Each structure stands twice: as C-alpha cells, then as structure tokens.
Amino acid sequence: MSAATDPGPPTEIDGRLLRTAFVLVLGTFMATLDATIVNVGIDTLATEFGASVTEIQWVTTAYLLAVTLAVPSSGWVVDRFGGRRTWIGAVVLFLAGSLLCALAWSTASLIVFRVIQGLGGGMLPPVGQALVARAAGPQRIGRIISIVGVVPLLSPVLGPVIGGSILAVADWTWLFWVNLPIGLVAAVLAWKFVAPNPPAAQGTTFDVLGAALLPPGLAVLVLGLTELGNGRAPTSAPVLVGLVGVAMLALYVVHALRTRGVPLIDLRLFTRPPFGAAAAALIVLGASVYGAMFLLPLYFQIGRGLTPFAAGLLLAPQGVGAALGSVITNRTIDRVAPRTLVLTGIGLIALGTVLFTQLGSVPPEGLIVASMLVRGVGLGMIGAPVMSLVYSSMPHAQLPRASSALNLLNTLGGSVGTAVLAVILQTRLDARAPLGEPGIALAFADTFWWTLGFCLVAVAGATRLPRRAPAAEQATSG
Known part of the structure; x- marks a missing residue:
C-alpha cells in the first residue's frame, strides 16, 4: 500500500529547488565575481598605496592562492560540520x-x-554545488546544474564591467x-530556505599530512608559475619554486593512494568512470575560461588601446553566449548524450x-x-x-x-592555465619586441594558439x- 502511494523522488524543477539554488548561487556569484572585479582596479590600487605593479599584483595572486588552499579542505569541513553551516560560515569569513x-x-x-577573503570565497562554490546536488537528486541534477552552472562563466565577464563602473563613480574601497x-x-x-544537512562523518579524522602536502603544493606551484610569468630575472628562483610544488603534489599522490583513512582528495575517485573523463574536461574548461579571460582584457587594453570599461563591454558577448548555451543545455541535457554536448561545446x-x-590582421570589433x-x-x-554526470552517479554521502x-x-x-599562458605571453612579447607595436598583437596571437x-x-x-x-540509461536500467 505504501509503495503504491509513494510518489518517489521529485522529477520536476519546483519553486523550492529553484529558491535553494538561487540562494546558493548568490554566494558563488559573489565569490567568483570578486576574483576578477579587483583586476580592473590594480592600477588604481597601485596609485593609492604608492606600490609598484609587481607589488600590487599580489592582491590578485594572494586571493588565488587562498582559494587554492581552501577548495581541497571543503569536503572534510562539510562532513564534519554539515553543509548549510559550512556554507554560511564561508560567507561570514568572506564578508x-x-x-x-x-x-x-x-x-x-x-x-x-x-587571503582571508579567498579562504571564505574558495569554499563557497564546492559547498554550494554539493548542497544543490543533494537537494535536486539524480532526476533533476542535470537541469538545475545547467541553470546555476552559468554563474561561474558570467562572473569573469561581468567582473571587469562592474569593476570599471564602480571606479567610474566611487573610490577603490x-x-x-x-x-x-x-x-x-x-x-x-540560506538560514531560512536551505535545508540543514547533518554532518556525514563527525568521527572522520582530518588528513593532516594530506593538508600539509596538497593545498600548499598547489599554492607553491601556482606561485612559481605566476612569478615566472612576471618576466623577472633570474628565472631560476620561480622554476625552483615550481619544482618544489610539483614534488609536494607527487608526495601527496603517494600518500593518498597508500593511506588507510580518508584522504583530503580521494584520488581513487578518478579511476571510476566517468569521473576521470569528467576531470579532464573540467581542467581544460578552467584553463579556457580563466586563461582566455586573462589574455583577452590585456589584448583589448594593450593591443587595441581600449579603456578597462570598454574592454569589459567587449567581453560581455561571451556572457550572453554562456547564458544561451545554458538554455540549450537545460532543454537537451536529459535527451542528448553527455559526450555529444561536451564535444559540441569544445568545438x-x-x-x-x-x-x-x-590578430596580426587587426580583426574588426564586429567579428x-x-x-x-x-x-x-x-x-x-x-x-x-x-x-551532472558525476553528481548523479555519486552516493549522497560522497557528494561534498x-x-x-x-x-x-x-x-x-x-590558475595553472592562466600562469602558463602568462609565461608564454611574456616569452612571445620578448621575442616579438623588435617588431614594435605590431609585435604586441602577434605575441598575443602566438599565445592564443596554446588555448586551441x-x-x-x-x-x-x-x-x-x-x-x-x-534518459536512455535510466530506461535501460529500469
């Protein structure tokens, strides 16, 4: 009798799920936007504090490194303290x-x-996504992720526009x-509308050794690449720093595969289909989004002489396209194979x-x-x-x-993609320097080949x- 009356898990996107997703994506938007909004004000900050561009660049680098430290630990923190409590705590730390x-x-x-900002902001996207995935369930995860997933793509586009608008009417603060x-x-x-999630594993021991290797290793690697991209001499110091980061990451791999406890990031996840393939796609997506968003504003301002605000406007069509792509995905994600959607997107x-x-031919703005x-x-x-593919195949306890x-x-x-492209760009700018002003556009063109x-x-x-x-998989399994 109970089986006949049990409606089962919901399959439609209802108001409650949309409300939960909106609240959580608001925090993600705030954190990801802040990663780019300050970039427009770098010159203003340098003037305000009497700092060199090299010194003030650490305002951006410090935030990025803090995010790199925070993300790996977010899964354990959610398991220990619960999802909603962790998310609200991250918002408070960010504020x-x-x-x-x-x-x-x-x-x-x-x-x-x-750094304090980055530690809070770095935890918001992973914790928010895990909470959305739990609220949606496997039947609705694809459609709701296609709606909220556009936010991280819009933030790098809107950041320069919003930052430029703020600086046009107010001071840097x-x-x-x-x-x-x-x-x-x-x-x-979030306190009012997001359902509380009890801690999944209060007794789980924190992976101290993993925390001493993975987050610092990532931060050291990014630091080395960032310093190498600054074009300072000698280059041996940043190269050595980068190699130390690689060594720490290698030691973490050995530790994560041998430990009997729960590692900070469980590398065995990547051996489960489709997690490994999904990982490769997301790494390149990050490199493409943030790498290109590093190159494009620089080209528009240095290569074409545009103001930061004008450069931000020229980036806006990518945000419009991301919203359009999200609509297409939302309407097809349950009926079209993931491989087809992803390959089309990459193409x-x-x-x-x-x-x-x-860029040597100076393309028109319309193009x-x-x-x-x-x-x-x-x-x-x-x-x-x-x-969606990963979250729908994971037990709720493993979602964080x-x-x-x-x-x-x-x-x-x-982060690594941006740092690598910065190194390549600096190398090509040096190589093309004898050509004068036309060499700047050619150096950017050389670097964009790497994004391809x-x-x-x-x-x-x-x-x-x-x-x-x-839908076909569910029909077969049913």
Missing part, C-alpha cells in the same frame, strides 16, 4: 575579509586581508564594500578562439563580438553535463568530497564520456 580589505591601510595589509549587502542577504536567505570554444590566433558569443555558447554547454575534487580541478585548470591546444586535450577526455543520453 569579514571584504570588510577588512575596504579598511586596508597599506599594500601588505590588503594582501593579508585578501567600493570594490570590497559591494560584497557586504550581497553576502548578508545570501547568509540570511564551439575552439571555433570562437580561432579569430584570436590571427570579435561574434567570436566571443560563439565561445560563450560553447562554455555554457560543458560544465553542466560533466557535473566529489564536489571538492571537481572544483579543485576547475580551480587548478584556471587546450581544446585538443579536452577532446581526448570528452571522447570517454558516455555515448547515451541519461
């Missing part, structure tokens, strides 16, 4: 960092406070004050990138807008199928750690994704 940044009195203090009302609203709404990203390998739109559509078609691993890969792809190479690597991983649509 505290924002408040302190607005009150900073020197370059050093601002850098320290950006509002780059940080703007976070406070958004964060406070998000925290209150569109590659197509939209081709123009930027031909740039079209290419950015195509890139955006492609970006909007990759993340949701990959994350799976989300932590996926976000770590996306962060790793973005990232797409080829992504194809290799995407071909291992399932060939059948989720």
Whole structure:
C-alpha cells in the first residue's frame, strides 16, 4: 500500500529547488565575481598605496592562492560540520575579509586581508554545488546544474564591467564594500530556505599530512608559475619554486593512494568512470575560461588601446553566449548524450578562439563580438553535463568530497592555465619586441594558439564520456 502511494523522488524543477539554488548561487556569484572585479582596479590600487605593479599584483595572486588552499579542505569541513553551516560560515569569513580589505591601510595589509577573503570565497562554490546536488537528486541534477552552472562563466565577464563602473563613480574601497549587502542577504536567505544537512562523518579524522602536502603544493606551484610569468630575472628562483610544488603534489599522490583513512582528495575517485573523463574536461574548461579571460582584457587594453570599461563591454558577448548555451543545455541535457554536448561545446570554444590566433590582421570589433558569443555558447554547454554526470552517479554521502575534487580541478585548470599562458605571453612579447607595436598583437596571437591546444586535450577526455543520453540509461536500467 505504501509503495503504491509513494510518489518517489521529485522529477520536476519546483519553486523550492529553484529558491535553494538561487540562494546558493548568490554566494558563488559573489565569490567568483570578486576574483576578477579587483583586476580592473590594480592600477588604481597601485596609485593609492604608492606600490609598484609587481607589488600590487599580489592582491590578485594572494586571493588565488587562498582559494587554492581552501577548495581541497571543503569536503572534510562539510562532513564534519554539515553543509548549510559550512556554507554560511564561508560567507561570514568572506564578508569579514571584504570588510577588512575596504579598511586596508597599506599594500601588505590588503594582501593579508585578501587571503582571508579567498579562504571564505574558495569554499563557497564546492559547498554550494554539493548542497544543490543533494537537494535536486539524480532526476533533476542535470537541469538545475545547467541553470546555476552559468554563474561561474558570467562572473569573469561581468567582473571587469562592474569593476570599471564602480571606479567610474566611487573610490577603490567600493570594490570590497559591494560584497557586504550581497553576502548578508545570501547568509540570511540560506538560514531560512536551505535545508540543514547533518554532518556525514563527525568521527572522520582530518588528513593532516594530506593538508600539509596538497593545498600548499598547489599554492607553491601556482606561485612559481605566476612569478615566472612576471618576466623577472633570474628565472631560476620561480622554476625552483615550481619544482618544489610539483614534488609536494607527487608526495601527496603517494600518500593518498597508500593511506588507510580518508584522504583530503580521494584520488581513487578518478579511476571510476566517468569521473576521470569528467576531470579532464573540467581542467581544460578552467584553463579556457580563466586563461582566455586573462589574455583577452590585456589584448583589448594593450593591443587595441581600449579603456578597462570598454574592454569589459567587449567581453560581455561571451556572457550572453554562456547564458544561451545554458538554455540549450537545460532543454537537451536529459535527451542528448553527455559526450555529444561536451564535444559540441569544445568545438564551439575552439571555433570562437580561432579569430584570436590571427590578430596580426587587426580583426574588426564586429567579428570579435561574434567570436566571443560563439565561445560563450560553447562554455555554457560543458560544465553542466560533466557535473551532472558525476553528481548523479555519486552516493549522497560522497557528494561534498566529489564536489571538492571537481572544483579543485576547475580551480587548478584556471590558475595553472592562466600562469602558463602568462609565461608564454611574456616569452612571445620578448621575442616579438623588435617588431614594435605590431609585435604586441602577434605575441598575443602566438599565445592564443596554446588555448586551441587546450581544446585538443579536452577532446581526448570528452571522447570517454558516455555515448547515451541519461534518459536512455535510466530506461535501460529500469
């Protein structure tokens, strides 16, 4: 009797799920937006504090390194303290960092406070995604992820526009004050509307050795690549720092595979289909999104002489395309094979990138807008199928750690990809310097060829994704 009346898990996207997803994505939007919004104000901050560009660049680097430290630990923190409590705590920490940044009195203090910001902001996306996946269940995860997954793609596009608008009417402190009302609203709404998740494993021992190897190893690797990309001499110091980071990561791999406890990031997840293929796709997605968002504003400002605000407007079509790609994915994700969606997305990203390998001919702005739109559509078609595939195949108890691993890969792809492209760009700028001003555009074109190479690597991983649509898989299993 009870079996006949049991409606089973919901299959439609209802108001409760949309409300939960909106609240959680608000925090993700705030954190990912902050990663780019400050970039526009680097020159302003350098003037305000009397710092060199090299010194003030640490305002961005410190935030990135803090995020790299926070993401791997988020799975254990959720298991220990519960999802909603962890998410609200991360919002509070992020807001505290924002408040302190607005009150900073020197370059050093601002850098320290950006670390606090990054530790809170780095935990928001993985914890929020895990909570959304739990609330949605396997029947609805694909469609809801396709809706909320566009936010991390919009943030790098909107960041320069919002940052430029703020600096046009207010001083630099509002780059940080703007976070406070958004964060406070998000925290209150989360307490009211997000269902509490009890701790999954209160007795689980924290992986101290893993925490001493993985997050610092990632941070040291990114630091080495970042310093190498600055073009300073001698290059031996950043290379040595990068090698130390690689060594620490190698030691973590050995530790994670041998430990009898639960490692900080369980590498065995990557041996389970389709996690390994999904990992490759997300690494390249991170490199493509953040790597290109590093190159494009620089090209628009240095190569074409645009203001930061004008450069931000020229980036906006990619956000429009990402929203369009999200709509397409939302309507097809249950009926089209993940591999088909992801390969189509990668193909569109590659197509939209081709123009930027031909910058020597000074392409017109209309063609740039079209290419950015195509890139955006492609970006909007990759993340949701990959994350939906992984989350729907994971037990609820493993969702926080799976989300932590996926976000770590996306962060790793973005940070390492950006650092590598910075090194390549600096090398090509030096090589093209004898050509004068035309050499700048050619150096950027040379670097964009590498982003096309990232797409080829992504194809290799995407071909291992399932060939059948989720609806067909469910019909077969049923």
